[in-house]
Amino acid sequence: MYAIKTLNNISDKGMKLFTSEYDLSGEGKADGILLRSYSMHGMELDDSVKVIARAGAGVNNIPTEEYAEKGIVVCNTPGANANAVKELVLLGLLMSSRNVVDAVDWVRSIKDNPDAEKVVEKEKGRFTGQELTGKKIGIIGLGAIGALVANMCTSLKMDVYGYDPFISVSAAWGLSYKVKRVENVDMILNNCDYVSLHVPLIEQTKNIITADRLKNAKKGLILLNFARGGLVPEAAIKEALELGSVSTYVTDFPNNNLLNMKNVICIPHLGASTEESEENCAIMAVNATMEFLENGNIVNSVNYPECCMGPADKRDRISICNRNIPNMVGQISGILAEKGMNIAEMKNQSKGNYAYTLIDTDNDVDEDTLDRLKSIEGVIRVRLIKARNKVS
Numbered sequence: 104m105y106a107i108k109t110l111n112n113i114s115d116k117g118m119k120l121f122t123s124e125y126d127l128s129g130e131g132k133a134d135g136i137l138l139r140s141y142s143m144h145g146m147e148l149d150d151s152v153k154v155i156a157r158a159g160a161g162v163n164n165i166p167t168e169e170y171a172e173k174g175i176v177v178c179n180t181p182g183a184n185a186n187a188v189k190e191l192v193l194l195g196l197l198m199s200s201r202n203v204v205d206a207v208d209w210v211r212s213i214k215d216n217p218d219a220e221k222v223v224e225k226e227k228g229r230f231t232g233q234e235l236t237g238k239k240i241g242i243i244g245l246g247a248i249g250a251l252v253a254n255m256c257t258s259l260k261m262d263v264y265g266y267d268p269f270i271s272v273s274a275a276w277g278l279s280y281k282v283k284r285v286e287n288v289d290m291i292l293n294n295c296d297y298v299s300l301h302v303p304l305i306e307q308t309k310n311i312i313t314a315d316r317l318k319n320a321k322k323g324l325i326l327l328n329f330a331r332g333g334l335v336p337e338a339a340i341k342e343a344l345e346l347g348s349v350s351t352y353v354t355d356f357p358n359n360n361l362l363n364m365k366n367v368i369c370i371p372h373l374g375a376s377t378e379e380s381e382e383n384c385a386i387m388a389v390n391a392t393m394e395f396l397e398n399g400n401i402v403n404s405v406n407y408p409e410c411c412m413g414p415a416d417k418r419d420r421i422s423i424c425n426r427n428i429p430n431m432v433g434q435i436s437g438i439l440a441e442k443g444m445n446i447a448e449m450k451n452q453s454k455g456n457y458a459y460t461l462i463d464t465d466n467d468v469d470e471d472t473l474d475r476l477k478s479i480e481g482v483i484r485v486r487l488i489k490a491r492n493k494v495s
């Protein structure tokens with residue numbers, strides 16, 4: 104039996120995939136944790152936790168490196184909510200271009216005016232906007248969401264520019280040939296009418312949109328931030344709005360300061376909040392959790408490498424989280440050889456500072472073997488997964 108804890112509400116479509124082997128009561132020590140935006144920084148974790156699945160893309164709410172050090176695999180759900188975000192970006196583009204928020208507020212204010220129809224025609228000129236077609240848009244970050252946004256904007260007949268020095272091969276393949284490649288953030292800000300941010304919040308992207316950069320931005324820029332608040336310092340936005348270099352800031356990450364600024368359109372972090380996206384994310388997160396707990400297979404991890412060997416069905420499987428340093432495989436297989444054990448199948452993958460090893464063995468695995476594997480310098484965690492239908 105595996106115990107699962109959830110730190111946010113996770114769609115039933117995903118949760119009901121957990122079989123009767125899973126205790127979802129949330130009581131006792133968890134083997135796996137599922138969450139959305141809950142902040143895990145500073146949270147005490149039981150030693151029992153082996154896998155954490157973020158039903159979503161951004162993992163800045165999880166100390167992924169600290170957990171890698173503890174042998175806890177953190178997964179996310181790449182692309183599962185990208186379409187939902189793309190559609191909200193479209194709304195952001197339209198809201199900011201057609202003064203929809205102010206116009207709707209104003210028209211509500213005349214609801215008791217018996218001449219509302221006439222007043223509408225007289226006053227509507229105050230809300231005249233601009234069209235998207237023909238305007239320049241820059242997309243910063245061309246991953247799952249940025250690529251969809253870029254392609255959507257080409258369909259709107261916008262002139263689309265993209266910046267992503269780390270673009271993946273698959274994202275590049277999916278990108279319209281109409282998206283023009285730009286070499287730096289400033290070229291985007293200085294030349295575009297609209298800029299949309301789609302990078303993760305990491306050390307290198309924190310405060311990426313500085314006050315200095317915004318000073319030189321094309322006058323009247325509309326800046327959309329559906330990625331993370333920490334990419335754009337509030338002081339920079341305040342100054343840019345006052346100077347007029349930015350005309351409107353659309354953000355999915357409101358706080359008290361932003362809510363009190365004129366020409367800031369705040370949305371309450373709704374980017375991924377559609378039924379479809381919540382279901383997609385939950386299904387992917389639950390599948391990754393079960394795959395790791397039952398088979399030791401790692402999919403969509405952000406702190407350990409992808410490593411899959413199919414179901415742990417016929418043979419016992421040893422799962423090892425280890426540091427990415429020389430001679431780990433040699434030492435591991437050496438111990439199994441000394442114990443007279445035969446390796447039927449083995450896989451070792453690495454990612455950054457960490458590596459992961461899966462071993463299927465023809466023999467029974469005893470406690471002494473596991474203890475010896477654990478004592479290897481650089482081994483972080485060892486787990487035995489008993490075969491479900493063992494061949495004797």
Ligand SMILES: NC(=O)C1=CN([C@@H]2O[C@H](COP(=O)(O)OP(=O)(O)OC[C@H]3O[C@@H](n4cnc5c(N)ncnc54)[C@H](O)[C@@H]3O)[C@@H](O)[C@H]2O)C=CC1
Pocket residue numbers: 159160161162181182184185188243244245246247248249266267268269270271274301302303304307308329330331355372373374375376
């Ligand atoms: N508003 C919301 O509800 C949601 C917000 N998000 C945010 O959007 C972010 C992006 O999501 P996805 O597109 O799914 O992730 P992704 O991982 O598919 O794409 C991120 C892209 O950013 C690029 N990148 C990284 N560092 C960069 C840099 N310094 N400069 C330029 N590009 C850089 C990467 O190469 C990658 O192509 C997430 O990390 C999350 O913070 C994601 C989903 C929902």
Ligand SMILES: O=C(O)CCC(=O)C(=O)O
Pocket residue numbers: 139140158159160161162184372374375376
């Ligand atoms: O779960 C959510 O609503 C937030 C989604 C999000 O921000 C993300 O996936 O990065």
